[in-house]
Amino acid sequence: DAGVTQSPTHLIKTRGQHVTLRCSPISGHKSVSWYQQVLGQGPQFIFQYYEKEERGRGNFPDRFSARQFPNYSSELNVNALLLGDSALYLCASSLEWGLYGYTFGSGTRLTVV
Amino acid sequence: EDQVTQSPEALRLQEGESSSLNCSYTVSGLRGLFWYRQDPGKGPEFLFTLYSAGEEKEKERLKATLTKKESFLHITAPKPEDSATYLCAVQPLISNTGFQKLVFGTGTRLLVSP
Numbered sequence: 001d002a003g004v005t006q007s008p009t010h011l012i013k014t015r016g017q018h019v020t021l022r023c024s025p026i027s028g029h030k031s032v033s034w035y036q037q038v039l040g041q042g043p044q045f046i047f048q049y050y051e052k053e054e055r056g057r058g059n060f061p062d063r064f065s066a067r068q069f070p071n072y073s074s075e076l077n078v079n080a081l082l083l084g085d086s087a088l089y090l091c092a093s094s095l096e097w098g099l100y101g102y103t104f105g106s107g108t109r110l111t112v113v
Numbered sequence: 114e115d116q117v118t119q120s121p122e123a124l125r126l127q128e129g130e131s132s133s134l135n136c137s138y139t140v141s142g143l144r145g146l147f148w149y150r151q152d153p154g155k156g157p158e159f160l161f162t163l164y165s166a167g168e169e170k171e172k173e174r175l176k177a178t179l180t181k182k183e184s185f186l187h188i189t190a191p192k193p194e195d196s197a198t199y200l201c202a203v204q205p206l207i208s209n210t211g212f213q214k215l216v217f218g219t220g221t222r223l224l225v226s227p
Contacts, residue, residue, distance in 0.1 A: 055211045055213075
């Protein structure tokens, strides 16, 4: 079985630009969560989607948005990029809404210059 | 506010030298506590979930335990391939059906030398 798939693996963007990150969950998993991991820190919760609806949002500005598609894949969008947005963005999928644990993808490394 | 503190920040061991990593947490209600292993540039890899005080789980050289305030990850006779960052996370009890999240600590960087 394929695990959680994220694309692209690496990305370099300029300040002020927009970025879209993509995630395909494990087959059968209905929930996708997004986390931001700055170098040397633990992952921080951004969003959780379950059954295509936003169920929770972390302490991130409105420049961050996401959606989940009918096939349960998800996109994370970040507008007006800042240098501080440089991080590893992790997607986690879970059966139901996380009651049975989470499987993380390998992440997208975003560098803002 | 839910909070997770891990110690030490970094740990250097000789191969075969056993030790423990600590995870202290403050949470209004605990649904579960998770341990993950993370290699550089990769996503966290699931190790254990603990749900109630007194629970213990083992996998190869690793053993995780849970009390009401903290969790320990014991590493017995480590090998160089155990070198990684070990992350602890709590899953708070949230009343909204369909919403769950993890609150992570900053991790312990473990280096095991041959």
